[in-house]
Amino acid sequence: AQSVSQHNHHVILSEAASLELGCNYSYGGTVNLFWYVQYPGQHLQLLLKYFSGDPLVKGIKGFEAEFIKSKFSFNLRKPSVQWSDTAEYFCAVETQGAQKLVFGQGTRLTINP
Amino acid sequence: KAGVTQTPRYLIKTRGQQVTLSCSPISGHRSVSWYQQTPGQGLQFLFEYFSETQRNKGNFPGRFSGRQFSNSRSEMNVSTLELGDSALYLCASRRDTAFGGELFFGEGSRLTVL
Numbered sequence: 001a002q003s004v005s006q007h008n009h010h011v012i013l014s015e016a017a018s019l020e021l022g023c024n025y026s027y028g029g030t031v032n033l034f035w036y037v038q039y040p041g042q043h044l045q046l047l048l049k050y051f052s053g054d055p056l057v058k059g060i061k062g063f064e065a066e067f068i069k070s071k072f073s074f075n076l077r078k079p080s081v082q083w084s085d086t087a088e089y090f091c092a093v094e095t096q097g098a099q100k101l102v103f104g105q106g107t108r109l110t111i112n113p
Numbered sequence: 114k115a116g117v118t119q120t121p122r123y124l125i126k127t128r129g130q131q132v133t134l135s136c137s138p139i140s141g142h143r144s145v146s147w148y149q150q151t152p153g154q155g156l157q158f159l160f161e162y163f164s165e166t167q168r169n170k171g172n173f174p175g176r177f178s179g180r181q182f183s184n185s186r187s188e189m190n191v192s193t194l195e196l197g198d199s200a201l202y203l204c205a206s207r208r209d210t211a212f213g214g215e216l217f218f219g220e221g222s223r224l225t226v227l
Binding site (some may be wrong): 036042043044045046049067090093099100101102103104105106 | 116117129144146148156157158161163169171203207213215216217218219220221
């Protein structure tokens with residue numbers, strides 16, 4: 001069965017620090033990869049997605065992610081975080097024909113002003 | 114454009130009761146999925162419907178069921194509630210089931226079982 005691992009359960013940073021959240025998945029076939037964000041009290045929103053092509057994808061609010069196929073990884077990055085980035089971040093994988101997303105456990109990000 | 118709407122937003126039930134949750138997808142979206150979110154298990158897939166047909170089902174007991182109507186609105190039902198069913202139930206819609214279609218999530222229905 002496919003699985004998604006997010007290495008960090010809770011990350012605490014100061015404003016302007018750089019961010020990298022790890023995500024690894026286990027599936028050898030064709031995948032689509034997603035990062036979703038859940039701000040406090042709000043619904044899940046798509047940050048960015050990778051389907052094919054350039055492995056470096058850019059999303060909203062200055063986030064980007066790099067797909068490294070050989071490492072089965074899709075890490076999320078942001079050069080300089082803001083207090084408003086405080087949220088929970090979920091990595092998700094869709095495999096061809098599955099018609100569902102498999103989510104990681106989520107990483108809670110706290111940004112101190 | 115209205116987003117995915119879920120009702121009720123909050124509800125409290127007791128063990129043994131049943132509950133029905135409703136989801137109205139974004140207009141034009143024909144695929145509706147349901148996920149259960151808990152602190153311990155994270156987000157887990159329940160089922161997915163497209164054109165009134167269940168296309169995929171997650172590893173949940175038969176107490177969890179769903180359906181989709183001709184207007185794409187969907188309901189899920191949980192019978193004989195257990196304490197462990199306390200969770201945030203999320204509905205998500207997308208235009209179709211094409212590989213890679215973006216899922217749009219609702220705010221969820223938070224169920225507490227006492």
